[in-house]
Amino acid sequence: MVKKILFFASGNGSNFENIVHFFEQDKKVEWLGVLTNNPQAGVIERGQRLGIKVSVFSREEFTNGHLLAEVQLLKPDWIVLAGFLWKIGPDWITHFPNQIINIHPALLPKYGGKGMYGNHVHQAVKENGELETGITIHFVNEEYDRGAFIHQAKVALEASDDVKEIAAKVHALEYEHFPRVIATLLNEREDDYQKN
Numbered sequence: 001m002v003k004k005i006l007f008f009a010s011g012n013g014s015n016f017e018n019i020v021h022f023f024e025q026d027k028k029v030e031w032l033g034v035l036t037n038n039p040q041a042g043v044i045e046r047g048q049r050l051g052i053k054v055s056v057f058s059r060e061e062f063t064n065g066h067l068l069a070e071v072q073l074l075k076p077d078w079i080v081l082a083g084f085l086w087k088i089g090p091d092w093i094t095h096f097p098n099q100i101i102n103i104h105p106a107l108l109p110k111y112g113g114k115g116m117y118g119n120h121v122h123q124a125v126k127e128n129g130e131l132e133t134g135i136t137i138h139f140v141n142e143e144y145d146r147g148a149f150i151h152q153a154k155v156a157l158e159a160s161d162d163v164k165e166i167a168a169k170v171h172a173l174e175y176e177h178f179p180r181v182i183a184t185l186l187n188e189r190e191d192d193y194q195k196n
């Protein structure tokens with residue numbers, strides 16, 4: 001059964017592109033598109049280059065039910081947050097329970113919550129002198145970065161690593177793990193469908 005996947009992204013989109021490349025030969029995946037809140041986001045150029053539909057939406061469309069209604073018509077099997085920075089409202093969770101997954105660039109529950117994204121996370125990790133960091137892939141629930149964990153991976157840090165080096169180590173982990181975790185989820189749900 002073909003699985004329909006929709007992305008949300010706010011920034012560069014390198015995870016989005018990496019995931020799309022990973023599934024290049026996979027006929028069981030259909031990309032519904034990329035939705036972004038940021039008209040300047042790098043993900044827009046990436047989507048266009050990869051031939052995947054990109055749409056920019058406003059805060060109002062995101063919160064007044066307009067975008068949710070449109071997304072419901074698309075019937076996604078999965079919604080993947082690949083560097084999406086706005087909080088997902090409860091109406092989205094109700095309509096897509098355990099179907100929205102997020103990647104966070106730290107070992108949650110540490111370094112999560114409002115304002116903790118991208119380099120803000122790596123800066124805090126650096127300031128606390130952490131000797132390891134990592135990634136957390138999790139289901140999205142009503143609370144920022146508090147949904148059930150699906151997968152975590154760690155990487156060691158050197159005391160001399162600066163924020164840029166920490167970010168590069170975390171990105172490398174993301175590229176390695178995020179597509180594989182998505183592939184596993186697709187297969188697991190496939191088993192569930194077949195059992196039912």
Ligand code: GAR
Nearest residue numbers: 011012013014015083104105117118
């Ligand atoms: C990634 O590191 C992702 O973990 C992070 O944003 C970056 C997006 O990079 N997400 C968050 O901080 C969510 N709180 P990308 O646009 O190059 O994929």
